[in-house]
């Protein structure tokens with residue numbers, strides 16, 4: 001095959017004079033507008049029309065706490081499940097590998113809402129566990145599958161030479177994994193775990209279906225009593241927005257700190 | 263050749279396949295205690311593969327490898343015990359980037375050799391001193407030049423008090439001006455009597471340090487002898503051709 005001369009369009013990537021150094025400054029502005037805009041809107045509404053807005057703001061904080069508990073509980077449990085699943089996915093043991101892969105494939109093929117129902121009612125048949133715990137388990141089982149892939153990719157992104165160097169010093173595979181591979185993989189998986197945390201925070205609203213009084217359910221309770229649906233869901237949406245924006249900022253700040261010492 | 267010394271590594275009849283490709287064909291050679299063996303040969307001839315078989319980073323398909331009396335491929339033998347005695351230095355250094363230079367040295371000492379941390383630190387500092395890099399003890403590897411990183415890697419493997427060290431092209435990834443500092447450290451080790459198996463393209467080093475040179479081609483040992491013999495009067499055509507190209 002004759003080599004065609006390379007006369008196609010070439011995208012030059014230079015030192016980036018045209019690109020501002022803080023390349024996410026545009027995003028940052030958008031973040032500020034959204035975040036402070038949402039907070040100001042909340043304040044404005046509560047001040048201008050305390051009836052019903054101030055009432056709603058007084059009614060829902062319990063729900064915020066529940067949403068927060070479910071999210072944090074689920075992400076912690078999901079990280080543990082994900083780590084086990086991720087290690088299973090790279091295991092050379094056929095049975096372990098197969099089990100982990102099956103878990104990931106099955107879970108990723110079933111909608112979260114269906115899983116929440118399923119685990120809630122399936123678990124409920126055998127053991128009586130608190131609703132919130134059931135919700136946390138359902139969310140964690142689901143997100144564990146996604147995090148399993150995150151961990152697998154993270155571990156596989158560490159160069160092969162790291163494991164070889166550790167082994168050649170006499171470490172066992174387990175020691176090498178704990179001392180050398182996982183600490184490095186952890187830095188790699190932190191940003192995607194942060195993203196999953198935000199996604200989980202939003203998806204946690206699904207648990208309102210199964211008698212868990214999270215933020216959305218508290219809103220529904222208020223709205224069905226007072227019939228002020230529009231006002232209530234406006235507030236609920238604004239609170240979710242403030243929460244997700246707050247945490248995504250927090251996570252990106254943490255990442256910056258983490259990368260600062262490299 | 264000091265044949266009266268104890269045998270450190272005994273390789274007999276080793277073959278290795280990657281799929282249907284045979285990377286090693288019936289390789290046999292012996293390394294005695296205190297001996298320095300240099301393996302040379304063209305790219306793809308199986309130099310890395312045989313070196314990595316010695317500490318079972320690659321497993322072989324037939325033949326046997328005995329290191330310090332332990333059969334490397336025997337499932338009964340704890341491979342970690344073999345690896346404790348066999349240091350390895352890689353072309354790409356493979357320092358642990360999340361650990362400081364000092365921690366790179368202390369890690370295996372504490373985890374594998376179970377030395378108390380303060381003792382491991384003392385040993386490590388002495389070794390860093392020896393390779394001329396003690397002032398970087400608290401730096402992270404990314405802050406070091408290639409030559410410095412490789413010297414740390416050598417110190418890291420020395421920290422385990424290995425009986426033999428394997429070097430796989432330790433200077434091939436280095437800028438030319440840094441090759442000397444690494445070779446100097448290796449020469450010092452050689453003078454101190456360390457048993458060494460070195461894959462390298464540094465013919466000056468081979469001539470100066472090697473007790474024996476092994477020339478490999480297409481997975482076979484083609485020629486084996488003293489450096490004087492190999493560099494002045496190689497018997498095999500492939501060896502002559504290789505030397506004419508590289509010298």
Ligand SMILES: Nc1ncnc2c1ncn2[C@@H]1O[C@H](COP(=O)(O)OP(=O)(O)OP(=O)(O)O)[C@@H](O)[C@H]1O
Pocket residue numbers: 280285303304305306307308309310311312
């Ligand atoms: N993991 C592997 N899978 C398949 N083939 C491999 C693998 N490792 C090595 N080989 C092949 O085996 C042969 C010998 O490889 P080896 O790395 O031992 O060569 P080498 O002599 O060290 O060469 P170089 O000077 O380039 O490092 C090569 O043809 C290589 O392509």
Ligand SMILES: [Mg+2]
Pocket residue numbers: 309310311430431
């Ligand atoms: Mg090689």
